[in-house]
Amino acid sequence: MTAHRQIGEPGIAELPEQRIAYINMRGPYEQYPEAIGKLLEWIESVGAEIVAPPGGTYKDDPSTTPPDQLDWDAWAPIAPSTPEQDKNADGIGVINVPAGRYASVLHKGPYDGIPASYGLLFTWLAQQEIQPAAPPMEVYLSDPAETPESDLITEVRVLIM
Numbered sequence: 411m412t413a414h415r416q417i418g419e420p421g422i423a424e425l426p427e428q429r430i431a432y433i434n435m436r437g438p439y440e441q442y443p444e445a446i447g448k449l450l451e452w453i454e455s456v457g458a459e460i461v462a463p464p465g466g467t468y469k470d471d472p473s474t475t476p477p478d479q480l481d482w483d484a485w486a487p488i489a490p491s492t493p494e495q496d497k498n499a500d501g502i503g504v505i506n507v508p509a510g511r512y513a514s515v516l517h518k519g520p521y522d523g524i525p526a527s528y529g530l531l532f533t534w535l536a537q538q539e540i541q542p543a544a545p546p547m548e549v550y551l552s553d554p555a556e557t558p559e560s561d562l563i564t565e566v567r568v569l570i571m
Contacts, residue, residue, distance in 0.1 A: 462487035
């Protein structure tokens with residue numbers, strides 16, 4: 411979805427169906443590194459193959475929901491041959507994300523600056539009179555262990571009607 415796009419330039423793309431492994435979490439979004447670590451261990455333990463960068467789906471607005479009540483998922487796209495699985499006792503499952511139209515914007519820099527990119531994307535959607543159809547997602551296109559914080563690239567994405 412990121413091809414030929416500039417940082418901060420909203421756009422729309424059709425994305426294909428994608429199988430993901432996810433871990434459902436409740437609590438502060440700052441728990442993402444721990445959650446994705448646990449999920450990646452599980453993926454390795456079942457022999458699944460990760461096929462694209464990981465992400466997160468954020469179901470609550472942190473400006474209006476107390477941190478301990480935030481509902482979110484950390485996820486990683488995996489090979490379509492991986493069997494679907496209902497959420498287990500650890501909150502880990504495997505589902506298909508349906509194909510659809512997504513609006514997105516690329517963010518460059520530290521993760522704590524991402525809210526500004528949400529503002530940019532949702533303002534643009536309102537100007538285009540386009541309604542989101544699902545909670546927003548972030549796709550982490552850079553590895554924070556290998557990329558300076560100022561150069562991190564994150565795609566903020568939302569399914570649209």
